[in-house]
Amino acid sequence: MFKLGDLFEISTPKKRFDANKVNILKSGVYPYIVRTGSCNGQKGFINESEDYLNEGNTISFGQDTATMFYQEKPYFTGDKIKILTAKFDGFNKYNAWFFMSSMKKGFYSFSWGTSSFSVDIIKEQKLNLPVINDGLIDFGFINYFVAELGAERIAELEVYLAVAGLKDYNLTQNEQQALDIYNDLIFDEFKIVDVFDIKNTANILSSDVKENSGNTPYLCASSENNGVKTYISYDKKYLEKGNCIFIGGKTFVVSYQENDFYSNDSHNLILYLRNKSARNKFVQFFLSSCINKSLGGKYSWGIVSVIKKYRMIDFYYPPGVIIRTFLTCLI
Template structure:
């Protein structure tokens, strides 16, 4: 790697991650790279003044559980103490975004998963590692990289376009009812309800990870991870261990709360299933809202060292919007429908733009 890349020197920033905002403010506007993996590791913001501003480079996490996480950063950012950025030594200005994406993937395949808390993926450790790149006539084949990434993108765009159409998500126009809910949401009244008044709670069954064959089937295998809606793999296994979907799922040891639409297998009997008692309100949109309420109401209380359990949740309360002293499920459903449209609008427009550009090419 050191034959192709160099570590970029940046000004040392004295900020502690915990003291930095997670959203931009008037002064703190520059994304800062940490040891995380959410949002490409750009989870905090710092002032631009007296800061090294980077763009169109590759970033690498050098600490934490995600050490070695590698991203291509195509917008302005800087790095904090637990991460660094590397630059292509030769003809850097001639590299396209597709080249960077290919190089990032090659680096990630070499280092990700091979380092941990006690063996961090710092530049001095990884710079002597070898990465695999395509060659033609003795030279790195940049044309292949460009074409290959374009093909992958086109395949996924086609799948996304089909998914949006089949699930009728291309209509992102807000109804008058949805507009009204968004406009007045800050004025809605909330109240606290016992979790057990809203949900039936039970522990999941469990299958140890050592007993499964990854990607052996089509049933989700859940763990307590924040990634991919807590799904670590899709497996085939004895159906007597199957748990019913259309529920709120809590990863017991890490308090990761998700909505699970389909039946699933679980990796740990400490995980919890929350089934909505009110059957006529048990739809996807309501439960997406409820999963967020559970997380907001209880997430600050539980962690790896003090994990949630079936016994502990028995006395917990959750804050919900109310109407006539009862949970306002109609409001929940309309709000999530509106938010889904607002989010999907950008996805639809992005897909349409990319497909149009591909057709022109």
């Protein structure tokens, strides 16, 4: 067993950049790392003084979420991020995966919260690592093990692609055209209430339904299975019309619902596209992504109260004609 503090120097970033006070770009030179659990912790790029860059070949650690990612290149950070710098030679992105896997297992038993991941606790966290006879870390095995895993996954992917008939990696003319169109898309700003009619769903408690009692989807705010918890038979007066965008009111999970459904919570929202001629699943798949991208970083829990209070909330998407042209190339 090894203490994390014996293997890594745990430091505070040179400067913390508040997400609400910086201009976050979609592309740039230096990434902006926050506590999110996706995209390698990267929220985007920012242009700030290089004096405040953190070194690459380090691990970014979300102090109140225990999210951790290997950062190969120099980067800026948001609030409550710690920098883990290896005290030993030979640290790289490959063995970093092994170390982080062991770290995640160690932190799994902790509850969520800043106090759980104070610097002192981080330092004392113990890791299970392979060793050689003299008790030193067996880096040879770690590097070999990670390389073997990578080769195994590539081999499995090659077999799957061959069986599925997907060995041809060349884009079709339509696919290439769709990419060309997307690269040139200009996203305009729209008021969400100008594009959608918005309403709250009915409220049907899970204790009042019998699971698998029918064929109608019963939706919750989960991100799994397109929000469908089960299928039920229930009073038709609570039935919601499908062909709409559904937002989990307390989780901001955005999904397209093709069929009529029941909902578990009146905090959930239904968005009906006002332009009925464009109300098909492909356009609404696209708009769901636009809503999630535009609002997901600003609002999470409690999105319903936000939309109720600020009916003029904005989101971004390309003009309708361009959407149809883009989707036509993919369908």
